[in-house]
Amino acid sequence: MSPQPRSAVGAPLSRVDGRLKVTGRALYAAEHEAKGVLHAVIVDSSVGRGRVTSIDADAAEAQPGVLRVIHHGNAPKLPYRDNPGSNNPPGGRRLRVFQDDKVLFHGQPVAVVVATTLEAAQHGASLVKVRYDAEKPSTDMAAATPDQPTEYARGDADAALRAAAVRLDLTYRMARNHHNPMEPHATVARWDGDRLTVWDKTQWVVGTQTELSTVFGLPLASVRVISPFVGGGFGSGLRCWPHTVVAALAARETGRPVKLVLGRRQQYFGTGFRPAYEYRLRLGSDRRGRLAAAVHEMDAETSSYETFDEAIMLAGQMFYSTPHVGQAYRKVPLDVNTPIWMRGPGFANASFAIESAMDELAHELGVDPIELRLRNEPAEDESNGLPWSTRRLRECYTVGAREFGWDRRDARPRSTRDGELLIGLGMAAAVYDPGRMPARARVRLGADGTAVVEAAASDMGPGTYTSQTQVAADALGLAMRAVDFRLGDSLYPQTPPHGGSMTMASVGTATLDACDKVRRQAVTLAVEDGESPLYGADAEDVVVRGGRLHVRGNPARGETYRSLLARNGLARLEADGSYAGPPEPARHSYFSYGAVFTEVAVDATLGLVRVRRMLGVYDCGRIVSPKLADSQALGGMVGGIGQALLEHTVTDHRDGRIVNANLADYLVPVNADIPDLRAIYLEGEDTRADPLGVKGVGEIVQVGVAAALANAVFHATGRRVRELPITAEALL
Amino acid sequence: MSTEPASTAPPPAEADLSSPAPTRRTFIATTTVVGGAVVAGGVIGGSVLVDSENAAAAQAPPASRVSLTVNGTRRTVTVDNRTSLLDLLREHLDLTGSKKGCNAGACGACTVLVDGRRVNSCLTLAVRLEGAEVTTIEGLAKGDELHPLQQAFIEQDAFQCGYCTPGQILSGVGCIQEGHTGSPEEIREWMSGNICRCGCYVKIVRAVEQTAAGRK
Numbered sequence: 012m013s014p015q016p017r018s019a020v021g022a023p024l025s026r027v028d029g030r031l032k033v034t035g036r037a038l039y040a041a042e043h044e045a046k047g048v049l050h051a052v053i054v055d056s057s058v059g060r061g062r063v064t065s066i067d068a069d070a071a072e073a074q075p076g077v078l079r080v081i082h083h084g085n086a087p088k089l090p091y092r093d094n095p096g097s098n099n100p101p102g103g104r105r106l107r108v109f110q111d112d113k114v115l116f117h118g119q120p121v122a123v124v125v126a127t128t129l130e131a132a133q134h135g136a137s138l139v140k141v142r143y144d145a146e147k148p149s150t151d152m153a154a155a156t157p158d159q160p161t162e163y164a165r166g167d168a169d170a171a172l173r174a175a176a177v178r179l180d181l182t183y184r185m186a187r188n189h190h191n192p193m194e195p196h197a198t199v200a201r202w203d204g205d206r207l208t209v210w211d212k213t214q215w216v217v218g219t220q221t222e223l224s225t226v227f228g229l230p231l232a233s234v235r236v237i238s239p240f241v242g243g244g245f246g247s248g249l250r251c252w253p254h255t256v257v258a259a260l261a262a263r264e265t266g267r268p269v270k271l272v273l274g275r276r277q278q279y280f281g282t283g284f285r286p287a288y289e290y291r292l293r294l295g296s297d298r299r300g301r302l303a304a305a306v307h308e309m310d311a312e313t314s315s316y317e318t319f320d321e322a323i324m325l326a327g328q329m330f331y332s333t334p335h336v337g338q339a340y341r342k343v344p345l346d347v348n349t350p351i352w353m354r355g356p357g358f359a360n361a362s363f364a365i366e367s368a369m370d371e372l373a374h375e376l377g378v379d380p381i382e383l384r385l386r387n388e389p390a391e392d393e394s395n396g397l398p399w400s401t402r403r404l405r406e407c408y409t410v411g412a413r414e415f416g417w418d419r420r421d422a423r424p425r426s427t428r429d430g431e432l433l434i435g436l437g438m439a440a441a442v443y444d445p446g447r448m449p450a451r452a453r454v455r456l457g458a459d460g461t462a463v464v465e466a467a468a469s470d471m472g473p474g475t476y477t478s479q480t481q482v483a484a485d486a487l488g489l490a491m492r493a494v495d496f497r498l499g500d501s502l503y504p505q506t507p508p509h510g511g512s513m514t515m516a517s518v519g520t521a522t523l524d525a526c527d528k529v530r531r532q533a534v535t536l537a538v539e540d541g542e543s544p545l546y547g548a549d550a551e552d553v554v555v556r557g558g559r560l561h562v563r564g565n566p567a568r569g570e571t572y573r574s575l576l577a578r579n580g581l582a583r584l585e586a587d588g589s590y591a592g593p594p595e596p597a598r599h600s601y602f603s604y605g606a607v608f609t610e611v612a613v614d615a616t617l618g619l620v621r622v623r624r625m626l627g628v629y630d631c632g633r634i635v636s637p638k639l640a641d642s643q644a645l646g647g648m649v650g651g652i653g654q655a656l657l658e659h660t661v662t663d664h665r666d667g668r669i670v671n672a673n674l675a676d677y678l679v680p681v682n683a684d685i686p687d688l689r690a691i692y693l694e695g696e697d698t699r700a701d702p703l704g705v706k707g708v709g710e711i712v713q714v715g716v717a718a719a720l721a722n723a724v725f726h727a728t729g730r731r732v733r734e735l736p737i738t739a740e741a742l743l
Numbered sequence: 744m745s746t747e748p749a750s751t752a753p754p755p756a757e758a759d760l761s762s763p764a765p766t767r768r769t770f771i772a773t774t775t776v777v778g779g780a781v782v783a784g785g786v787i788g789g790s791v792l793v794d795s796e797n798a799a800a801a802q803a804p805p806a807s808r809v810s811l812t813v814n815g816t817r818r819t820v821t822v823d824n825r826t827s828l829l830d831l832l833r834e835h836l837d838l839t840g841s842k843k844g845c846n847a848g849a850c851g852a853c854t855v856l857v858d859g860r861r862v863n864s865c866l867t868l869a870v871r872l873e874g875a876e877v878t879t880i881e882g883l884a885k886g887d888e889l890h891p892l893q894q895a896f897i898e899q900d901a902f903q904c905g906y907c908t909p910g911q912i913l914s915g916v917g918c919i920q921e922g923h924t925g926s927p928e929e930i931r932e933w934m935s936g937n938i939c940r941c942g943c944y945v946k947i948v949r950a951v952e953q954t955a956a957g958r959k
Contacts, residue, residue: 032905035840242906472903649942
């Protein structure tokens with residue numbers, strides 16, 4: 012952090028964009044460029060694999076208001092150049108809309124209807140007659156052939172497992188989950204000659220910009236992507252999906268701006284998902300529970316045309332002290348669209364298996380689950396020999412156990428009742444590998460003493476606007492209201508994807524750097540300006556508060572930015588800031604940690620699980636915006652409750668159709684499912700992490716929740732459920 | 744309508760409801776889809792039968808004039824009979840504060856007040872609303888002075904992405920007016936028609952509770 016006094020950072024402030032959001036004036040993707048816009052509705056494939064043999068658009072085109080029906084038979088060939096450095100999985104061949112007759116999955120776009128009204132476009136889409144040469148799709152992971160595994164080994168896991176005094180061989184299954192942000196994915200596209208502007212729902216305007224530029228063969232500077240508000244993402248906006256290309260194509264073909272909003276059903280195959288997993292875990296330990304060996308075999312869904320990869324292996328390599336580890340991660344290609352990262356990617360799945368298995372081992376040995384974890388706490392990262400930057404997991408356990416009342420738990424399963432209900436307490440540990448990537452930001456300090464900070468960035472809900480304003484306000488020595496932080500525009504300095512818990516560390520550091528530079532410019536100007544009260548002062552002794560520069564400890568000697576700039580005839584001071592990313596090679600092993608405690612009540616007659624309370628304790632370094640970080644943590648718990656108890660994308664393997672592609676049948680938590688939740692962030696910072704001392708919040712808060720719930724269900728019922736979601740059927 | 748589940752596929756439900764009586768065309772198309780068309784899935788099945796009646800389809804879509812009051816302003820509009828109140832607000836009246844989350848009445852993002860009652864505007868046909876009084880999120884504040892529930896949402900941080908927020912707030916206003924705020928449990932139950940995927944439920948309940956307490 013800078014030597015500036017800290018007043019905004021760490022203060023529990025309300026959102027700077029709160030007023031816009033509670034009055035309905037925050038504009039999301041589909042709400043821009045309203046005048047004269049055409050409406051586009053995608054016709055999606057109704058077969059799961061095969062070829063389009065004919066498309067009859069006559070009836071659709073005869074509808075009043077329908078202007079065009081675009082499909083592979085009449086669409087222009089698009090360059091679809093490679094887009095390295097994007098979030099397209101390397102090595103694959105991305106779906107190319109309307110470029111050929113192939114159908115790769117149920118729901119793939121096969122045509123788009125463009126009309127003057129939404130009603131006409133929707134009805135027109137229903138009238139497009141598509142015939143197929145259909146084949147039976149392969150959508151069942153259990154029946155498909157995996158790719159070659161990605162492997163990891165240290166020691167001799169198989170031998171150590173054979174020699175171990177205690178052995179567990181457990182297989183966990185996790186359902187496919189869909190992000191289902193409340194705002195549907197949407198794009199408004201407008202061409203001005205060869206220049207393309209899109210308003211898009213995206214977590215990475217830069218990524219959408221590069222994708223559109225490579226798909227259409229345009230110079231990068233000819234594409235502008237704007238996304239000031241994002242109605243949730245959880246990962247679904249990390250990639251530029253085919254519908255965004257469809258919207259841009261439709262706008263080019265009609266010569267008019269086009270709005271395309273995916274229907275809720277279309278989100279289930281028009282954007283990615285958290286893949287289903289089968290995770291076999293074999294553990295070997297001594298009689299005291301000290302792990303000797305762990306063998307992880309992970310199978311996950313991917314598409315037939317791209318290989319989706321996520322950090323499912325890392326937790327098994329570093330979380331518990333284990334001399335012998337073997338891992339094999341296999342992707343199973345299916346006739347589905349390509350998955351994408353979803354909140355707590357990899358770790359939220361790995362932790363369900365590992366933390367359930369640790370609970371099973373604790374039960375097997377008759378050791379308290381926290382004690383078992385403490386016995387396996389590693390002194391360093393055993394996957395690379397690096398020391399931890401910070402690892403305060405023990406404190407998470409201690410604080411959590413105290414605040415939750417863990418010592419009052421009777422360890423025997425099915426030992427606690429409340430009337431007819433079986434009561435269970437469970438816990439799980441959590442870990443996440445937060446990203447840190449190069450980022451840039453720019454600041455202009457105006458003659459009026461207010462500042463504008465710009466970074467491409469995104470705010471899908473965590474509060475980027477607010478937290479970045481807090482960092483900038485302190486670094487500039489301005490009040491929050493004197494700082495206008497702008498994001499969500501590819502014209503602004505480049506930032507990495509808004510995901511992987513990397514925004515605060517990466518964009519925040521760039522913001523800090525830019526604002527520090529401008530403040531130092533002003534200070535230098537003042538101490539060298541003979542007419543300034545600060546003339547001759549040591550620049551290192553000058554601080555800025557409330558827009559006024561003064562000597563530390565002597566507030567009387569100073570002046571405002573306004574007077575300084577006015578006297579020097581300056582309209583503004585400007586600076587670009589940057590963050591170079593973490594040091595290479597790494598000197599520390601850097602993770603965020605947590606411990607989740609929960610109490611459930613199970614109605615054994617109905618198989619219903621109700622969450623009674625939940626507590627998360629987190630080691631995330633410095634918390635810049637405590638009020639918003641608290642909301643994120645509670646939201647992560649709600650996401651984890653959904654993953655554990657409700658969420659399950661169901662495919663009919665006969666035709667590859669997702670049968671519950673709507674919010675009535677794909678269950679997500681509603682208000683009545685959620686009790687009072689509580690989050691505690693350990694105070695402190697991680698000085699080795701980044702200049703802000705932060706470790707990221709957004710992902711870790713979902714990790715561990717599912718395992719804690721499964722462990723609580725076991726404690727309540729004596730029934731170990733190794734499949735997510737934990738449904739009534741599993742408990743009857 | 745490819746934006747909707749196949750089971751509610753074409754023609755749009757609105758068209759059925761808004762016609763004086765189901766025509767043979769809409770009746771056949773609907774039943775065909777419900778029965779599971781085979782040629783090319785639900786969406787396409789209807790069109791095979793519709794083809795022979797292209798002439799009828801080529802007429803301008805049925806439209807109606809409707810006068811309603813939106814946020815205190817009388818509006819007389821001619822709308823396609825298929826248009827939902829939500830689409831009227833968002834696409835024609837430039838009131839985009841009401842949100843489309845599922846367009847099927849399952850998420851509550853489109854909640855507005857019609858004659859003081861909370862409704863899902865995505866399931867409400869605009870032509871039904873002759874003489875109705877509609878309140879959307881844009882009409883809740885008095886000038887710069889926020890409605891107490893809007894203020895409470897900011898204070899409690901009862902939202903993150905903000906997309907479900909207008910619907911949550913309108914639903915909360917309804918919940919308070921209905922008197923379903925006797926306990927957190929009761930609020931949870933009566934606010935469960937509004938999904939918040941960011942998971943702000945704990946704070947939504949607090950905001951509703953705070954506002955209800957302030958009214959007493």
